[in-house]
Structures are given as structure tokens and as C-alpha cells.
Amino acid sequence: MAGNNHNSNSRNGNGTRVTLKHLASYLDLSPTTVSVVISDSPLAATIAEKTKERIWEAVRKFNYRPNVFARYLHGKRTYCVAVLVPDIGDEFSSSLISGIEKRLAQQGYFYFVVSHRGAPELIEKSPDTLLDRGVEGMIFINTPLGRNLPVPVVAISDITEAPDVSSIVIDNARAARLALKHLLTLGHRKIAFFRGPEGNGDTEDRWDSVQKAAADLRIQISPRLTRGLGKYPECNDTTMADLGYHAAKELLTASRDFTALVAFNDGSAIGAIRAFRDAGLKVPNDVSVIGFDDIDQAAFNVPRLTTIRQPLIRMGELAANTLIKRIEHPEEKPAEILVEPMLVVRESTSAPRAERAPDNSRGRKTAQRA
Secondary structure, three states: OEOOOOOOOOEOOOOOEOOHHHHHHHHOOOHHHHHHHHOOOHHHHHOOHHHHHHHHHHHHHHOOOOOHHHHHHHHOOOOEEEEEEOOOOOHHHHHHHHHHHHHHHHOOOEEEEEEOOOOHHHHHHHHHHHHHOOOOOEEEEOOOOOOOOOOOEEEEOOOOOOOOEEEEEEOHHHHHHHHHHHHHHHOOOOEEEEOOOEOOOOHHHHHHHHHHHHHHOOOOOOHHHEEOOOEOOHHHHOOHHHHHHHHHHHHHHHOOOOOEEEOOOHHHHHHHHHHHHHOOOOOOOOOEEEEEEOOHHHHOOOOOOEEEEOOHHHHHHHHHHHHHHHHHOOOOOOOEEEEOOEEEEOOOOOOOHHHOOOOOOOOOOEEEOO
């Protein structure tokens, strides 16, 4: 488990810790008045603005930090939440956690992170362990939940089956249209596909969306040109790039009769590009590749990766904001927030050889909306 750390080294000139009582004495105010302002209580609206400004000036001067345990005793609140994630190290999860952390820190919340690697026993036991530690809510990133919990839950890449869960999800239908229309416009008709791992929160919805978009655009999906990326939790034993590498090698063994690949995500796209190059194929001259997520590495890969961007940091912020609202306003109802994707065109896609004009130019980065 990991948590965010706030500097609690609030000291006065003598090196002793500055408490609420010391701060109140310095300001010649009651501790209750100071506490009401610092905790942003509704009663703060009754206190004069000049007084509030004096209090915040003193807070900054002494680098005062509220005592969390005292906050708990006063309001029976821990201001602590939990984030459950398969793997804290992958770029998808770390970007989401970055957004979550940013929003929680702004609101004075602490957090635990549990990385379960898809282990069923950890997924089952972790919520109870976290509840014993007093968390007031949980964010599930691509993590299943099959039962109701006594605290608010927000899911990103929703694979929960429990009731009363708020969800932050990408608009996979729009994403599929963006990817396929881009390749179709370039002239691709023979397209290979990667399905995501079984048990991934986006796999089924994204694949359904790809199939529907392909049918609308009259693009044929051939089983021979389709490969899966394993299933959870076994696929956590390796990286998405490794899964994409081996899936691409399987594709090439089955057939080379395709001019483009729609990968499940950027990691599998980057692995596929390596496999194609190892097989003597050039990207995009021989095969165009499009990813999904727009992780940081996508812009620095060789070639730079064309991808569908989902704003991961923003999605993390939305998840944290939704959770805080549900914690502080229990009457808030669960909701699904649909996030809009964008197409980012870089160097890994171009017209197939037969469609390519002599003066075809590549490499310019553009962003398009559906």
C-alpha cells in the first residue's frame, strides 16, 4: 500500500509543533473560530473575510497542518480513501492515479493504493481490510467487485457487478469509429485486430463497438486476422507490449494478408510494431498500426504511434471528484460519466502501398474529434 504524504512538520520558532491552540493564541481568536475556517465548515460563512484572511496568513506563516486524528475525533471522519488497481506500474494505471492524487490532495484527502495483480484472494479481501482502516470510499481501476460495500465506490474501466457504483468510462463506440474511419479514409480494407484480455474492463465493450463500427463502415472482420491478448489474472505476469508482440507473431503465422492493425491499447500496439519489424516489415509502409490510450511512450516510439487518446489524468480527477461528492453528499446517486476520446495521428499510419501517392507526406500530428 502507498499513500500521499502531507508535510506535517508545522513548527514555531522554538522548534515545537504548532497546534490549533497555539495558532488561535497567536491570532487572539478562539480555537473553534480557527477550526471552522480551516476545515471549511458551513459556519465559516458567518466569519468576517478579514478574520479569515488573518487565519490563512498565519497558516501559511507557520506551515500549519491540521491534526488528522483530531479531525477524526471531532467529525468522526478519516478523510482517507482507497484505490484498487491490478498493477500500479503500468502507464495506464499510473496516469489515472496521478489524476486521482491531484484531486484528492486539493481536497485534503489521504489515500491507500492496493495493487492486487489480479489475484482473486486479494481482490476479495482487500475491501474489508481497507474498511478496517477507516476508508470513506474506494476507486476501483479495472478491478471486479461482486458485492455491495458500505462506502461509496467509483469504478474506472468498469467490470463491477455490484449495485450503487459510479462509473467513469470512455466512449468506446466513438473511439472505434474514429480508428476505423481513419484507416478507411487512408484506403485500408484488410484490417487485423487485437481483442483485449478477457476480464479487462474495456475488452467486451470496446470489441462490441469495433464490430458495430466495422459493420456500419462495411469493413469485414476476419477471425483469421483477430487475436486476443490472454485473460486476467494470467496476463499480469507479463507486459502488454509482450502480449502484443506474441499476438502479432501469431497473426503473421496465420496470414500476411492485411495492411493495418487496430490494437487494443498502446502497449500491445508497440509490441506488435516490434514483431512486424523483426519479421522484415516496415511500419507504416507495409503495415499501419493504431493504438489506444495515448500513453506518454506513444509520442516517442519509433515510429511515433497513431492512437485514440483517452484523457487518463482527467479521468482520474473525475473519479476522485465523483467519490468526494458521494462521500460528502450521501444523497448523491450513482452515475455513469462518459468521456470523449480523440484521434491523434502520428507516424504509424499511412495509405497502403497500392493507394499511396508519390508525394504522400507523413508524420504531422493532428487531433480530431468524431
